[in-house]
Amino acid sequence: MNSFLDRILKKVYPERCPYCDRVIECGLPYCEDCAADFPEELPRFFTPGGFPCRAVFYYEGGYAGAVKRLKFGGVKAVGSQLAVPLAKLIRGYEFNFDVVTSVPMFEKRRRERGFNHAEVIASATAEILGSEYDNLLVKTKDNKPQHTLGGLSQRRANVKNVYKAPDKEKIKGKSILLIDDIFTTGCTIGECARVLSKAGAARVCCAVVCVRKPS
Numbered sequence: 001m002n003s004f005l006d007r008i009l010k011k012v013y014p015e016r017c018p019y020c021d022r023v024i025e026c027g028l029p030y031c032e033d034c035a036a037d038f039p040e041e042l043p044r045f046f047t048p049g050g051f052p053c054r055a056v057f058y059y060e061g062g063y064a065g066a067v068k069r070l071k072f073g074g075v076k077a078v079g080s081q082l083a084v085p086l087a088k089l090i091r092g093y094e095f096n097f098d099v100v101t102s103v104p105m106f107e108k109r110r111r112e113r114g115f116n117h118a119e120v121i122a123s124a125t126a127e128i129l130g131s132e133y134d135n136l137l138v139k140t141k142d143n144k145p146q147h148t149l150g151g152l153s154q155r156r157a158n159v160k161n162v163y164k165a166p167d168k169e170k171i172k173g174k175s176i177l178l179i180d181d182i183f184t185t186g187c188t189i190g191e192c193a194r195v196l197s198k199a200g201a202a203r204v205c206c207a208v209v210c211v212r213k214p215s
């Protein structure tokens with residue numbers, strides 16, 4: 001659409017590169033400079049519980065900034081911008097999945113933020129890939145944010161029995177791609193993958209935008 005109003009709106013709300021915050025042409029997912037700096041493919045890794053996972057970026061610099069803009073800055077459009085490099089990564093994933101899903105938020109928290117950032121990224125990614133998207137999990141407990149917890153054992157305990165699969169029929173026998181924004185210790189995404197697997201998924205693979213850089 002290129003109506004007069006559309007052009008005015010684009011002037012009032014110019015789109016920005018999610019990684020460097022520079023104004024870019026409307027409809028582009030990032031600026032050329034940032035695209036030229038994108039890292040080579042990162043090594044594959046596993047979640048706790050042994051589910052394979054891949055990430056586009058290390059959680060640093062402009063990549064961490066982009067996730068923060070989406071999550072804490074409330075800039076929902078960043079989710080669709082982050083979906084572009086994520087979809088590109090997943091295209092190279094030797095995994096044929098039936099459905100894409102995301103790590104859910106507790107409903108009250110989702111309402112406070114206005115959206116679930118992981119769902120925004122995952123549904124936009126599914127759209128680019130021409131895949132089905134469905135919210136297969138719910139978060140039943142308003143636990144403490146993982147980043148406020150220190151040790152791995154505390155983080156593991158904090159996510160236990162927090163996620164449920166309300167409709168197992170949608171999961172049984174399916175190959176599922178589970179998406180989240182960041183992977184720190186992987187306790188959250190690992191627990192979600194475990195719940196999907198326990199609900200009868202044939203296979204669960206994970207993908208995130210950012211993973212913590214190994215020290």
Ligand SMILES: [Zn+2]
Binds near residue numbers: 017018030031034
């Ligand atoms: Zn940029």
